[in-house]
Amino acid sequence: MPYRRVHHTRPAGGHTTVRTTRTKPSLIDRLTGRRGHTVTTTSTTHSSRPRTHRHHHHTHATTATVPVHHQRRRPGLGDKISGALMRIKGSLTRRPGLKAAGTRRQRGTDGRGSRRRHYY
Numbered sequence: 001m002p003y004r005r006v007h008h009t010r011p012a013g014g015h016t017t018v019r020t021t022r023t024k025p026s027l028i029d030r031l032t033g034r035r036g037h038t039v040t041t042t043s044t045t046h047s048s049r050p051r052t053h054r055h056h057h058h059t060h061a062t063t064a065t066v067p068v069h070h071q072r073r074r075p076g077l078g079d080k081i082s083g084a085l086m087r088i089k090g091s092l093t094r095r096p097g098l099k100a101a102g103t104r105r106q107r108g109t110d111g112r113g114s115r116r117r118h119y120y
Contacts, residue, residue, distance in 0.1 A: 031080045075108040083107075 029035070075083070086102030089095075104110040 031084075032077060070109070071111065071114050073108045073113045075106060079108070080106050 025035070083102040083104075083106030086105060087099050088102075090097070090099030090102055101110065105112075
């Protein structure tokens with residue numbers, strides 16, 4: 001079965017756009033976060049009647065809260081490779097903490113770079 005990824009978008013005009021990607025990203029594409037070599041076909045279908053929504057809207061008397069800013073950095077290629085090796089080592093030695101630390105290092109959410117030295 002070939003690799004196929006379908007992405008549906010529904011703009012306000014009442015038509016649906018289907019975007020199909022037919023090539024699988026390579027290992028380097030996945031490690032570096034690139035889009036990869038993709039061949040994209042787009043087809044558009046129009047609806048004869050407007051789409052009706054059947055959602056129930058509930059209102060709650062709550063105060064607006066400010067979203068929390070999560071610290072995240074941009075991991076480099078070395079972080080992704082060492083994080084992948086940490087994940088493999090954590091799975092082989094059955095240490096879920098090490099596996100989770102490798103995942104956090106790959107994604108850049110491990111907290112490195114959160115403290116900065118101040119030179120006065």
